Amino acid sequence: MQDRTIDKTCIVVGAGMAGLLAARTIEQAGIRTTVFEEGRAVGGRMSTSRLEDGVFDDGAQFFTLRDDSFAALVDQWVQEGVVAEWSRGFARPDGSYNEDGHPRYYAVGGMAAVPAHIARGLDVRTGARVAAIQESGSRWEVVIDGGTVESADAVIMTPPAEQSLAVVDAGDVRLAPSARATLEKIRYAPCISVMLVLEGPSGVPEPGAVQLSGQNGAGEPVWWLADNRRKGISPSAHAITIHGGPEFSAAHWDQTDDDVVSVLIEIAHHFIRSRVRSVRTRRWQYSQPIEPHSESCLVAVETPPLVFAGDAFGGAKVEGAALSGLAAAEQVRRLLRISCECFRGPVG
Ligand SMILES: Cc1cc2nc3c(=O)[nH]c(=O)nc-3n(C[C@H](O)[C@H](O)[C@H](O)COP(=O)(O)OP(=O)(O)OC[C@H]3O[C@@H](n4cnc5c(N)ncnc54)[C@H](O)[C@@H]3O)c2cc1C
Known part of the structure; x- marks a missing residue:
């Protein structure tokens, strides 16, 4: 990972293909990133x-x-x-x-070897189910099962849409009706x-x-x-x-x-x-x-950034999830106003 020069943080929920590629890309831009995964291991549906x-x-x-x-x-x-x-x-x-x-x-x-490979060197907390996210001033608070609360400048949600919605609803996040309708349709x-x-x-x-x-x-x-x-x-x-x-x-x-x-x-x-x-x-x-959303991710809130990603966005399957994770990382960079120069580099 590169030297950290940017005083910004991001939390990614879910350590499947989408979440891990998003986290790796954001971390390489110098944004401190933590991934919370409810399962015992990384990978999600690559199992x-x-x-x-x-x-x-x-x-x-x-x-x-x-x-x-x-x-x-x-x-x-x-x-x-x-x-x-x-x-x-x-x-x-x-x-x-x-x-x-x-x-x-x-x-x-x-197949689980691919997410394990991407996760090397990342801060991934397994066995950590995110129960709720809630807005707190210009940041997000992420509530982990058991009561721990972590905060970050941006959040990327990658669980299946219904599960992601349950997490934001548990924290009373007010989503625009169009964003909610998109998520509910999946x-x-x-x-x-x-x-x-x-x-x-x-x-x-x-x-x-x-x-x-x-x-x-x-x-x-x-x-x-x-x-x-x-x-x-x-x-x-x-x-x-x-x-x-x-x-x-x-x-x-x-x-x-x-x-x-x-x-x-x-x-x-x-x-x-x-x-x-x-x-x-x-x-x-x-x-x-069954019918993925046409865009490769969904920016539900711009400030502070809350982005939904995963295989339901863009192209489905493993490749769709990967591209969605990369697109979500790019949106977080844009919304946190991190310059493209900081954001380059391979993500392998
Ligand atoms: C049986 C089956 C066969 C498939 N076959 C193929 C195939 O041959 N080719 C192909 O390209 N694709 C296939 N797919 C689809 C492919 O696996 C998925 O599209 C892709 O892996 C999805 O990645 P993702 O990161 O979007 O989601 P996921 O892999 O589901 O990752 C989301 C992660 O979020 C975690 N999570 C959920 N809720 C919480 C919470 N509250 N707190 C913390 N973590 C949470 C989950 O545990 C999971 O690890 C198949 C899927 C299945 C199930």
């Missing part, structure tokens, strides 16, 4: 978990590149050995390879993620994943199926991730794990093939925004 000796990406599975500023970051991560190209397409439900020429990237140590599709450790090899074809959504199908009841061993992140176990589609996930949300798992295993049995040794499920209430 990697373990079950027995299996390693699973259970949230985001891969990411694509469209924008030059994200491409520059990804190039750097490739050089640093954090991410690598996985494929140029995935298998169709009939097992054939649907190559379209666009690279898909995965994280060599599992909805997310749910996703039930199932992880299986198999006793032997799966029948998942090359390159280690079957995409059942988009051009390959309706994505219901199964959206996606991956063999994490073939992907390269689970060397010691045949570890399968299955994602239920949004309709399936919503319809089965209140059913028991056993019921959900048996339905999905039955549907995907020809890709599973070996006996299932262990099972775990994870329910993502806010998996992906």
